[in-house]
Amino acid sequence: MTTALITGSTAGIGAAFARRLAADGHDLVLVARDTERLRKQADELHDRHRVEVQVLSADLSTEKGIESVAARLGDPARPVDLLVNNAGFGLKGRYLEVSMADELRMLTVHCEAVLRLTSAAAEAMRGRGRGAVVNVASVAAFVPRGTYGASKAWVVQFTQGAAKDLAGSGVRLMVLCPGFVRTEFHSRAGMGTDNIPGWMWLDADKLVAEGLRDLAKGKTLSVPDARYKALLGASKLVPRGMLGRVSSGAGRKYGPK
Numbered sequence: 052m053t054t055a056l057i058t059g060s061t062a063g064i065g066a067a068f069a070r071r072l073a074a075d076g077h078d079l080v081l082v083a084r085d086t087e088r089l090r091k092q093a094d095e096l097h098d099r100h101r102v103e104v105q106v107l108s109a110d111l112s113t114e115k116g117i118e119s120v121a122a123r124l125g126d127p128a129r130p131v132d133l134l135v136n137n138a139g140f141g142l143k144g145r146y147l148e149v150s151m152a153d154e155l156r157m158l159t160v161h162c163e164a165v166l167r168l169t170s171a172a173a174e175a176m177r178g179r180g181r182g183a184v185v186n187v188a189s190v191a192a193f194v195p196r197g198t199y200g201a202s203k204a205w206v207v208q209f210t211q212g213a214a215k216d217l218a219g220s221g222v223r224l225m226v227l228c229p230g231f232v233r234t235e236f237h238s239r240a241g242m243g244t245d246n247i248p249g250w251m252w253l254d255a256d257k258l259v260a261e262g263l264r265d266l267a268k269g270k271t272l273s274v275p276d277a278r279y280k281a282l283l284g285a286s287k288l289v290p291r292g293m294l295g296r297v298s299s300g301a302g303r304k305y306g307p308k
C-alpha cells in the first residue's frame with residue numbers, strides 16, 4: 052500500500068486527485084485549511100474505497116502550516132510515496148490593484164510552500180530510492196499574466212530543474228499545467244468567467260487522469276488535453292506583446308459569474 056499527500060484536497064483539482072488516488076487504492080493524507088470539510092471528505096473516501104485517510108489542517112501561507120506539512124512528509128515512520136502540491140488561488144485585480152499582502156501570500160503558497168514541501172518529500176524519497184512529486188502549475192506559466200503567471204512559471208522552472216538534478220535517484224518530479232478547469236478557483240477569487248469560451252473548460256477528473264498517465268510515462272511536464280497543447284504551440288508563434296494583451300484580459304472579467 053502506498054500513501055499520497057495532496058495539498059488543497061477539498062475542492063476542484065485536489066479533490067479530483069483524492070478521488071482518483073483513493074479509487075486506485077492509495078492511502079491518503081489530505082491537506083487544506085477547512086478542517087470540517089477535510090473530515091467529511093476523509094470519511095467519504097474511506098467509506099467508499101476502504102483506504103486509510105489522514106487529515107492535516109494547515110494554512111500553507113503560514114510558517115506553522117508549511118512546517119507541519121513538511122514534518123509529516125519527512126516522518127520516517129509514515130512514508131509518503133506521492134506528493135501533490137496543488138493548493139493555490141487566484142487574485143481579483145491587475146498589478147497595483149491587488150494588495151502587497153495578497154501578492155506575497157500568493158508567492159508563499161505557490162512558491163515557498165512548493166519549494167519546502169517538494170524538498171522535504173524528495174529528501175525522504177531519495178533516502179528510500181523511490182517516490183514522486185506532482186506540482187500543479189498552470190498554462191498561465193507560459194504567458195505574461197501578473198504574479199499568478201510568474202509564480203506558476205517559477206513552479207515549472209523549479210520542477211523541471213529539480214527533476215533533472217534527481218534523475219537516477221528513483222524520485223520523479225512532474226509539473227502539471229492545466230488550462231481553465233471548472234472548480235471553485237474563479238468564484239473564490241471573485242472572477243467572472245463569462246468571457247471564457249465553453250470549449251476552453253477542462254474536466255478536473257479527466258485532467259487528473261491524463262496527468263497521472265504522463266507521470267507514469269516519466270514526463271516532467273504535463274499539459275493535458277490536445278486543445279491546450281495546440282494553443283501552447285501556437286502561442287510560441289505570437290509576438291510576446293500581443294500575447295500579454297490577450298492573456299491579461301482572458302478570465303479577468305470581474306463581473307458576475
Ligand SMILES: NC(=O)c1ccc[n+]([C@@H]2O[C@H](COP(=O)([O-])OP(=O)(O)OC[C@H]3O[C@@H](n4cnc5c(N)ncnc54)[C@H](OP(=O)(O)O)[C@@H]3O)[C@@H](O)[C@H]2O)c1
Pocket residue numbers: 058059060061062063064065082083084085088109110111112137138139140141160187188189190228229230231232233234235236237239
Ligand atoms: N481552476 C483552474 O482554472 C486552474 C487552472 C490552472 C491551474 N490551476 C491551479 O490548480 C490548483 C488547484 O486549483 P483549483 O482550481 O482546484 O482551486 P479550488 O477549487 O479553489 O481549490 C483550492 C484548494 O486549495 C486549498 N487552499 C487554498 N488556499 C490554501 C492555503 N493557504 N493553505 C492550504 N490550502 C489552501 C483550498 O481549501 P481551503 O480553502 O480549505 O484551504 C482548496 O482545497 C491551484 O494551484 C491553481 O492555481 C487552476
